[in-house]
Amino acid sequence: MGFDAGRCPNGHLTYPPHPRCPECGDEQTGTVDLSDDTATVVTWTTSYATPPGVREPNTLAIVAFDDHDVRALGQVTTDDVAVGDAVRPVHVDELRDPAAGIREPASQAWDGYRFEPVE
Secondary structure, three states: OOOEEEEOOOOOEEOOOOOEOOOOOOEOOEEEEOOOOOEEEEEEEEEOOOOOOOOOOEEEEEEEEOOOOOEEEEEEOOOOOOOOOEEEEEEEOOOOOHHHOOOOHHHOOOOEEEEEEOO
16 A cells, blocks of 8 residues: 555546545546655644544644655654644554544555655
């Protein structure tokens, strides 16, 4: 599983991917895997009132990928983050506790990506 952004024939990228490009309206027919790329924290916040099964506190960041014109929102692996920090996506098996939700745990995927500061 990659950290995929959608790409239209005109080269526009969106995360998450969309059926149609929000910029030009063309169908997004390709993807770009951002899982090995670095990004810069644009802004961040920490939530202390999280949904069931989500860690508390939960720090989130909007990041801009350095080599692509695309931004993403996601959890951060640490609460020690600042605007301008370099981060990279890292895969985690569970973004939230499957037993804490109202859905059957096997009914959906629980893995995904968090952003980890680059040393």
